Amino acid sequence: MNERIDGHTLLIGLMAYPIRHSMSPTMHNNAFAKLGLNYAYLAFEITSEKLPAAIDAIRTLDMRGSNISMPNKQTVIPLLDKLDPAAEMVGAVNTVVNNNGILTGYTTDGTGFMKSLADENLNIIGEKMTLSGAGGAGTAIAIQAALDGVKEISIFNQHDKLWSNAQRNVNVINEKTQCKATLYDFEDPDIFKSEIADSMIYCDSTGVGMKPLEDMALVSDPSWFRPDMIVFDTVYAPRTTELMRVAKTAGVKHIFNGLGMMLEQGAEAFKLWTGEDMPVEYIREQLFS
Ligand code: NAD
Secondary structure, eight states: OTTTOOTTOEEEEEEESSOTTOSHHHHHHHHHHHHTOOEEEEEEEOOTTTHHHHHHHHHHTTOOEEEEOTTSTTTTGGGSSEEOHHHHHHTOOSEEEEETTEEEEEOOHHHHHHHHHHHTTOOOTTSEEEEEOOSHHHHHHHHHHHHHTOOEEEEEOOSSTTHHHHHHHHHHHHHHSSOEEEEEOSSOHHHHHHHHHTOSEEEEOSOBTBTTSTTOOSOOOGGGSOTTSEEEEOOOSSSSOHHHHHHHHTTOSEEEOTHHHHHHHHHHHHHHHHSSOOOHHHHHHHHHO
């Protein structure tokens, strides 16, 4: 790192709170070093109160940009100059690019999800997906999948504060894309089971399976899954979730945690800042093997 930093090094940030656990600084700095790019990526603990000053600092310090994570993904929007159309539809930003003081917001979580499937030679375009959750991850996944041409999405959410977000996602998808989206709650297990049975992919974006719910899965009966389907959990810590264990018992061939999505959302942001392709396989080996 010391050998790389000089008077021309461009700074990229990560603005969130809490953030010290993030793998993004290691991921991006390893990729810059591998490609010999003169950038440095640093994590900053930025609460909602500090966000306006932090975004202004991107302009003042002529930073190349920043990743944005919780709790700032929505509140950052009015502080930016422009919004990519997908970020506008998702209503959240996880990447900011600074072009001569003009800050544009993007979302790369959804493209990261789709790219992580493409990396495994899996194509869900024209297929049906059942998706649990409509928070940050679930919204990005649903909207990008719909934009990319997934035919039908059945979204399940519990009646909590994210229910209205789930309603909004379904409306946006039905109004602005060719995809047919339907919202259900989890109350009737027969509907949940039959929607999964009818889908090529089941994706859980709820975080159930992560601490403190690491022994839980929204689907606990292996007979709900078919061996030829895809089961995707956005959780990446732990690496194997209870849902993934249930899918394994069912003999499901394509079972994924959220690491591939994490890597590809980072690669997408990396490309936006540097114009270069992240050396994804190298980073996958460095970080995840
Ligand atoms: P969020 O709080 O914005 O949304 C959580 C969603 O899960 C909501 O729809 C909520 O209604 C639902 N939910 C919560 N508890 C539930 C329960 N007990 N039963 C049923 N539904 C429940 O969270 P988020 O930012 O979308 O993150 C969700 C998960 O996705 C986390 O595990 C996070 O680490 C992961 N994630 C992964 C990536 C990646 O790149 N792999 C990116 C973003 C988030």
